[in-house]
Amino acid sequence: MQEVRVIGMGAVSALGVGLSATAEQLRKQNVSPHPVTRFDSTLKVPVFEVPHPGNPSRPGGNAIQWLEMAVEEALHEARLESAEARSGLRIGVCVGSTVLCQLHDLEFCAKLRTGEGIDDSTPYRNYVDASPAEWLQRKYDLSGPVLTVSNACTSSADALGIARLWLLAGQCDLAIAAGTDSLETGPLDGFHALGVCSPVPCRPFDASRAGLNLGEGAAVVVLVREDSPLLATHPSDIALCGYGKSADASHITQPLPSGDYLEKAIRDALREAEIEPSQIGFVNAHGTGTEANDRVEGQTLARIFGESLRYHSIKGLTGHTLGAAGALEFVFTALMLRSGVAVRSHGFSQLAPELTIPPLIEDTSIEAHYALSTSLAFGGSNSALIICCK
Numbered sequence: 001m002q003e004v005r006v007i008g009m010g011a012v013s014a015l016g017v018g019l020s021a022t023a024e025q026l027r028k029q030n031v032s033p034h035p036v037t038r039f040d041s042t043l044k045v046p047v048f049e050v051p052h053p054g055n056p057s058r059p060g061g062n063a064i065q066w067l068e069m070a071v072e073e074a075l076h077e078a079r080l081e082s083a084e085a086r087s088g089l090r091i092g093v094c095v096g097s098t099v100l101c102q103l104h105d106l107e108f109c110a111k112l113r114t115g116e117g118i119d120d121s122t123p124y125r126n127y128v129d130a131s132p133a134e135w136l137q138r139k140y141d142l143s144g145p146v147l148t149v150s151n152a153c154t155s156s157a158d159a160l161g162i163a164r165l166w167l168l169a170g171q172c173d174l175a176i177a178a179g180t181d182s183l184e185t186g187p188l189d190g191f192h193a194l195g196v197c198s199p200v201p202c203r204p205f206d207a208s209r210a211g212l213n214l215g216e217g218a219a220v221v222v223l224v225r226e227d228s229p230l231l232a233t234h235p236s237d238i239a240l241c242g243y244g245k246s247a248d249a250s251h252i253t254q255p256l257p258s259g260d261y262l263e264k265a266i267r268d269a270l271r272e273a274e275i276e277p278s279q280i281g282f283v284n285a286h287g288t289g290t291e292a293n294d295r296v297e298g299q300t301l302a303r304i305f306g307e308s309l310r311y312h313s314i315k316g317l318t319g320h321t322l323g324a325a326g327a328l329e330f331v332f333t334a335l336m337l338r339s340g341v342a343v344r345s346h347g348f349s350q351l352a353p354e355l356t357i358p359p360l361i362e363d364t365s366i367e368a369h370y371a372l373s374t375s376l377a378f379g380g381s382n383s384a385l386i387i388c389c390k
C-alpha cells in the first residue's frame with residue numbers, strides 16, 4: 001500500500017506553543033498542572049493549560065485560537081502559507097474535536113433548550129462559524145472534502161485516519177488533518193461528575209493512579225501521497241503508514257474489559273502498514289491514568305508485544321486533551337522517532353498490580369523506524385496509528 005507522508009506539522013499544548021518548544025519540554029518534562037484559571041470554577045482539581053492567553057471572545061474561543069496557531073506553523077513548515085503556493089491543489093480538511101462541536105457556547109445552548117428569545121443572530125452565527133473544519137476551509141479558501149469528526153477522545157486520531165483514506169482514494173491532492181479542544185466548564189464538570197478527575201497530577205499505569213487531568217491544545221498535520229510532486233521540493237522523513245479502527249460499544253464510558261477490540265484496531269493498523277509487532281520501537285499509549293483505561297490498555301499491549309513492549313503515556317505532561325489528543329500525540333510520537341529517543345512516562349513510579357510490564361521509567365534510545373500511537377474513547381471507540389520515520 002502506498003504511504004502517506006507528512007510535509008508539515010504544528011502543535012500547541014501545555015508543553016508549549018510550536019514544535020521547538022514541544023520537543024524541548026518533551027525532553028525536560030518541566031510541566032505541571034494547576035487549578036483552572038481560564039474560567040471560574042469551584043473545582044480545584046489540576047489541569048494543564050496552554051501557556052498563551054488565547055482569545056476566548058472569538059467564535060470557537062480558544063479551541064479555534066489553538067487550531068489557528070497550529071495550522072499556521074504546519075503550513076509554514078510545508079511551505080504552503082501563501083494562496084499562490086496552494087493554488088490548483090485539492091486540499092481536504094479533517095478536524096477532530098469534542099468541546100468545539102458540542103460544549104463551547106453553553107449559554108447559547110441553554111437558551112435554545114429553554115426556548116428563550118435571542119435578540120439577534122450573532123450567537124447562532126458564532127456557533128455555526130465555530131465548526132473547525134469549515135472554519136479552516138473558509139479561512140484558507142480550500143477546495144476539497146471537509147469533515148469535522150466528533151468521536152470523543154479518538155476524534156483527531158480518526159481525523160488523521162480519514163485524511164489518509166481520502167488521499168489513498170484520490171479524493172484530494174493534499175490533506176490537512178487536525179485536532180483541537182480547549183478547557184471549558186462542560187468537560188471539567190462532566191469528568192468530575194464521572195469521578196475520574198484526579199485531585200493530584202495524574203500517574204498513568206501507576207499503582208496509585210487516581211484518575212485523569214484535563215488539558216487543552218491543538219495539532220495539525222499536512223499529508224500527501226508518496227507519489228505527490230510536492231515531495232520533490234518538500235522532503236519528508238515522517239509517514240502515516242497504518243490506521244486501525246474498531247468500536248466495541250460495550251459501555252458508554254469504559255473500554256471492553258478484554259481489550260479484544262483495541263487489539264483488533266492495533267493489529268489492523270500493523271497489517272495495513274505491512275509490519276510485525278516486533279518492528280514497533282515504542283508505543284505512545286492513550287494512558288489516561290484512569291483505572292479502567294490503564295488496566296485494559298496495559299494488558300492488551302502486553303498481549304500483543306510481549307516482553308519486548310516499550311510504552312509510555314504523555315498525559316502526565318499535557319493532561320487529556322480530549323478530541324485533540326490523537327493528533328497531538330501523533331506529533332509527539334513523530335518528534336520522538338525523529339530524535340531517536342522515547343521519553344519516560346511522566347508521573348510513573350510503581351507498576352499497578354494488574355499489569356505485568358511497566359512503562360518507560362527513563363528516556364530510552366530507539367533504533368526502530370516505526371512507532372504506534374493508540375487512542376481510546378467513550379462508547380468503546382479504539383483507534384491506532386502507525387508512524388514511520390526514515
